[in-house]
Amino acid sequence: MCQTCNGTGGLAIEHSWGIQFEPCPDTNCDFEVDNSDLERLQAWLDEQKRRESA
Ligand SMILES: [Zn+2]
Structure with a gap:
């Protein structure tokens, strides 16, 4: 396990x-x-952008 983040990724x-x-x-x-x-x-954000531009 990573000792810097204790395996939490950050x-x-x-x-x-x-x-x-x-x-x-x-x-x-x-x-x-x-x-x-x-x-x-990201898929959700793309969906929102499509709705805004529509
Ligand atoms: Zn780490």
Whole structure:
């Protein structure tokens, strides 16, 4: 498991204004990104754009 992000794929950095999520900077990070959610989100965004331009 990646020791930099503890296998979470990124680091939660606390600021005074809130928490910022940074992708793991470790080039040896073995976290596997599951893109299925991202693809769904992108498809949804594309759909919204089509409706706006229609
Ligand atoms: Zn990592």
